[in-house]
Amino acid sequence: MDNTLATRAFLEPFAGLAAIGLDQADLPRILRELPFGVAVVDRERRTLFLNSVLERLTGYTSAEVAGVPCRHVLRGSFCLHHCPGLAASRAEAAKTACPAQGRSAESREGTLINRHRRKVFVRLTSVPVLDKAGALLCTLDVIEDLSALKELEGRLTRTAGPGAIVGRSAPMEHLLRILPAVAQSDAAVLLTGESGTGKDLLAEALHRASPRARESFVRVNATPMPEALLDVELFGQAGGSEGAAPRPGKFQLAQNGTLYLSEIADMPLAQQGRLLRLLDEKAVVPAGGERPMRLNVRVVAATGRDPEALVAAGLLRQDLFHRLNAVRLHLPPxxxxxxxxxxxxxxxxxxxxxxxxxxxxxxxxxxxxxxxxxxxxxxxxxxxxxxxxxxxxxxxxxxxxxxxxxxxxFPKPDEPAQQPPRVKPARKKA
Amino acid sequence: MSKKILVTLYRNEVAPRFDLASEVLLVSLDAEGREAKRQELVLAHSSADDLCDLILDREVSVVITGGMEEEHYHYLRWKRLTVLDGVAGLAEDALTRHLAGELESGAILFPRPEAEADHA
Structure with a gap:
């Protein structure tokens, strides 16, 4: 066992607890009376115990689900691919040396569907329980009911959120007049305008006014990252031969909804080519896959720079520009x-x-x-x-x-008015 | 009369959630109730609405699945389907039990400690 200074310092406050006989405490009773949901699951993620709050939340009693894999009890949106409990127990299994390091708890927000067919917003925190030698005994899944919070959040978003685009000047009135008609069509849209003019808001307003409003609005920021990684991020990854779960990309997440590319020129040219194919063929081949996957996604792209200059500088593919430019909405500064x-x-x-x-x-x-x-x-x-x-x-x-x-x-008298950013030519690869 | 049964899948289990299922097992029965055809379908993405569309398109008459929201449950019931939801267990077990007329909504088919103790 690790006996470093750091470890001793971490364990010291607990010495007093052992002295009062806490190790003899009736743990199930303590867990049962906690004001938030707690599930105890074994190393194979089978349910051992549910406390009273979680019994009410899931609709199951501890006795009914003892031994059942927890994914069939919690039925969380995080259970199948991003189980925090599994991640936490794997991490603990990997490091058995120091209990002081075994404090990592994984948290995730999502929904669960209970026995009464009700969807509940929850936050799950998985806390690995280790013995003194650092070996994993079980995991405590702590579940907080976020329904009230989400309802409040929803109400605030509706009243004080980004809301509608406002403006009374002639260009804004024109924009607001044509917005409903543009929203109804399925055509790709190019939004232009300097930074801060409201392109994100306009993209969201287009989505909300469209027949796709009930589906997802997925925003993509093609920040600089390795191309292979960006490929997976955008177009997803097919399931591996060793049973690895397929990973949906942003396009798959936006299925039936709207995908918003916040700065189209930040996207590498290779991905721009794939985007063009997707717009033409309405299908995408996930990274590492062979079969194309049909997608129904409306694409809204935006740029804060002059798109014609971007094409001239080689930062935006001309064919993609022509495809996106079918409907172009400009937000004036x-x-x-x-x-x-x-x-x-x-x-x-x-x-x-x-x-x-x-x-x-x-x-x-x-x-x-x-x-x-x-x-x-x-x-x-x-x-x-x-x-x-x-x-x-x-x-x-x-x-x-x-x-x-x-x-x-106190404006500086000779301060020049800011001009829209200039477009630098694309750097050629060596 | 032939009928079709759809089981939502997660690996070899009934998918814990209808809206998150990305694979389904479609079993066609002949007029005598024997299995005539079996097909596994991989879905482009998980969506309860799309899955409902697929179920209606394929003229499925029985759906076996895990947790399901009330809205989708009642929609499929309104379309006169038999919906056995909240089923937790291996897909094959669930299918066998249904064919034997022994499967109900909310059935937990995984072996449990007290069940094992009863057998012992």
């Missing part, structure tokens, strides 16, 4: 939205005053003059954050200049 600035300021002030429970009625003339002359390089995102800050620090009824961030109050 705030500096081109004229009358929208005041409208947006009032809109966000109302939102944040309610959120912070303040009696803020509006902006003083001086504050409004400063805010109207500012050019918002960060667009609506910057404007929104600015109003949030002002509403937070304002103690009275009107936002005054001193409630605004310093860079708005």
């Amino acid at each position: 705030v500096r081109e939205r004229g009358e929208d600035v005041q409208f947006l300021l009032t809109h966000f002030l109302g939102l944040f005053a309610t959120k912070f429970r303040k009696q803020v009625l509006g902006f003083s003339e001086e504050a409004l003059a400063l805010l109207s002359s500012y050019d918002y390089p960060g667009n609506v995102r910057e404007l929104r954050n600015m109003v949030e800050y002002a509403a937070m620090v304002c103690p009275g009824e009107y936002i005054l200049p001193e409630h605004l961030p310093p860079h708005v109050r």
Whole structure:
């Protein structure tokens, strides 16, 4: 057994517990009376015990399910491929040297379906129970019922979430007018606009207004990663010959729904080619697989840069651009939205005053003059954050200049207005 | 009259959840109730709605599965299917018991300590 200083330090607080005879305690009774669900499962993940809360949650009694694999008792969405208990017990089996290190508990959120056919949102934390030599005895699966939390979250999302896109300027009115018609079609859409103009919001609004609204909206950010890994991330992996479970990619997760590619030009050209094939053939071959899988996914792609320049620079495939460009929606920057600035300021002030429970009625003339002359390089995102800050620090009824961030109050006279980012040519591989 | 039975699969077990099943076993019986054809189907992805569509498309009359949401259960019952849900056990055991007329919703077919003790 490990007797390092670190280990001793970890065990020391428990010496007192042993001295009062806690090792003689009636453990099942303690577990039974805990205010959250607890299942004790053996090394083969067979159920040994359910406490009272978990019996109520699952609808099964301990006696009914003793010896049954826990995946048939909990029926969690994490049970089949991402079982935290299995991951925790594997990790513990791998390191038997030091009990002090055997403290790792794995947590996952998901749903379970109980005996009464009700789906319940839960968080499962699997805690491996080790003996003094560090060998795995059993696992404690702690299950918290998140239903109330999820319901509250849902209510908040509906009332204060990203909500609708707002705007009264001519380009925004045009956009909002054509949005329902575009949403109804299944065509791929290309969203353009500088950072902070609301491309993500528009993509989500398109999904919500479409017949696919009840299905998934999956966002993909093609961040730099090895191409093989990105391939699996996007297009999934076929099941291995040794019984490895197939892994769904983002496209499979978005089946019947919408897939949103947040910066199309970040995607390597090889994956752009595969995306083009997917748009044409409506099928994809998962990594390591042979058979194509049929997919029904609407693709919405976005870029913060000029797509024509991206094509010229070799960062975006021309054929893919033409395929996506069939429907193109452009979000103008705030500096081109004229009358929208005041409208947006009032809109966000109302939102944040309610959120912070303040009696803020509006902006003083001086504050409004400063805010109207500012050019918002960060667009609506910057404007929104600015109003949030002002509403937070304002103690009275009107936002005054001193409630605004310093860079708005004291603009540098010769500061050039920010231009949209330039497109650098693609680096050629050596 | 021939009939079709669908069992949702997870490895060789009845899938613990209907909405997460990615494989199904489809067994066709002849007019005498004997097994005439057996087919295993791999689904593109797990979805309770798509699985319901497949069940109706294939004119299945009995579904054997694990945990299932009320909405899908009642939908299939409304479509006049026999739904044996909440079944925990090996798929083959569940099928055999159903053919013998002994399978009910919520049946736990895995061996359990007290059952083993009774046999001993």
